[in-house]
Amino acid sequence: MTITLSHYLVLAAALFVIGLVGVFIRRNAITILMCIELMLNAVNLTFIAFASHMNAVDGLIFVFFVITVAAAEVAVGLAIVIALFRNRDTVNLDELNLMRW
């Protein structure tokens, strides 16, 4: 019953896929951003599980970079969502086809 590395890896894979399904089936821009955050967190869990089981602190450093990029991504993403909502009055990605051809 001890918790091994593969427990954490399977759990992270499950979380990643939950987020991936969300990105595919939802059409609300904010929900998709939340699902991307979930996927990034699954990757963080993998990094930390490896860092702890291989006794290497470098994995923890990379988690910090992932957190930084996630914060930047969510700030810019939500700014775009708010600007779009102000101009088009919707956040449904199927109706936002301005840059499609």
Place this chain on the structure above:
Amino acid sequence: MQIPAEAIVFYALTAITVLSGLVVVTSRKLVHSAFALVFAFSGLAGYYVLLSADFLAAAQVLIYVGGILILILFAVMLTHRIESLDIRSETLQLLPAIAGCGAIVVLMLLAVYRTPWAVKEPQVLTQTAQSIGSLFMTDYLLPFEVASVHLLIALVGAVIIAGKRGGQ
């Protein structure tokens, strides 16, 4: 049979995290998704404690639960009339999505179980904050500075994009 405390905590956290992850994806109301995300992130912070990454657990709570989720909640309240349901809970692409994601799950599980990971005896990391700090200031100094400039640029960009248009 004695069940170790670590296993109990792990499975309890797994229940919380996976269930709230499912709520994030399937809930029709945006606010419910955002609040389920709080529980998912807190559960992940619990795993970090379990993996003896104490400093990162604190950072997770501060940055994700305290920062990013507040930002998401602000965006939800700024863009959605709170009472309105999420108009379309799209099921159109459900089958291809589940087929593709199932294939990805199979690939990842194969990778997890087929690879002979060079796992050492699980060791408790001690003083992670100190070693993280000295690594940031020595081996990872350039990525650290690039990350801070990246964050600054992103924040200025977010202000410009979301702010009033072109100084009118």
